[in-house]
Amino acid sequence: MKNKALFPLLAVLIITSFFINSCKKEDKSNIPNLLTTGVWQLASLQVDHYIGDSRISTDTLNADCDTSQLFTFNKDYTCTYTNYSCKPQPTAKGTWALTNNKLYLSSDITVQDTTAVGKSQPFLEVQIINLGQFSLAFNTGDISAYYSSAQKRTIRRYGFIRQKTTSN
Template sequence: MVYHYTGNTQNGDPDTLNTTCLKDQFFTFKSDNTCSYTNFNCLDQTTTGTWTLTENKLYFASDMVAKDTVAGGSTSTVKPFTNTQIVTLGVYSLVLQTGDVEPNYSATKKRTVTRYGFIKQKATTITN
C-alpha cells in the first residue's frame, strides 16, 4: 500500500500495489546479515543485499537494488529498503514501511510512505 501525507494528515485513500500479481514474493533475511527479495514489484527477479538494524531495533537498512516499473511501463532500478521502519514483527507476520518514515518532519511537508506486509509461509505436504 502507498500512503500520501501532508505532515501527519493522510491525503485520500491509499494506493494498493500489485493487485493483479499472481507471483509469490519472498523477502528472506539470514543471520549473516544478507537478504534477498524474489519477484519484487511482481517482476521476475531475485535481488540480494545486506541488512543492518538500528541500535533501537525499530529500523533497518538494506543495500539491495531491484528493478521497478515506472510510469509508461519502463523499468528503472531502486533501493527500496534503504531506510525502513519495522511496524510489526510477529511470530507469523512482518510489516515494513519505507519512504518518508523519519520520526521528525514538518507539518506542511508532503510525504509518501509505502507499506509492505508479509506472512510466514509453511510448506505443505500433499498425500494421497
C-alpha cells in the first residue's frame, strides 16, 4: 500500500522538474559587456594575402600613423569609429550586432577611406578572433569558412586595445 502512494508523488516530482528545467534561460554572455566597456584604440592592422590557405604575403598598414583610431561600442547597439584609415575625418556612426553564437560581429558604419570609391563599410562582417578585458582582434575580408585551394583571398586583421577611462 505504501508503494502505491509513492507513485503519484513521484509523478508530481517528475512533472515539476520538467517545468523547472524547461523555463527559458537568460543569455549570460559577457561579450556584449566586454565590447561596451571602454573605447578600443587600433593598435595594429595587418593585411594577409592567401591562395587557398597558403599565405602569400603580409602587409602592415598604418605603421607610421600618429592619429588615434578609436572604435566605440555602446550598450544601445550604436557604435562610432574615429579617423579610419589614419585619415582625420568626422566620426563615423552606425549600429552593431552579434550573431547568436557570438563569433561574428556586424556593423553598418560607413567610413571614408583611401580607395577609388572613397567610402566603404569595413566592419559589415567581422570574425571575432580574440576578445578579452583589454584586447580585441578580428578579421574582415574574405573570411568564408569554405574556399577552394586556388581561391585568392585577402584578410584584414585589426588589433585593438581598450583605453582606460575614468569609469573603469
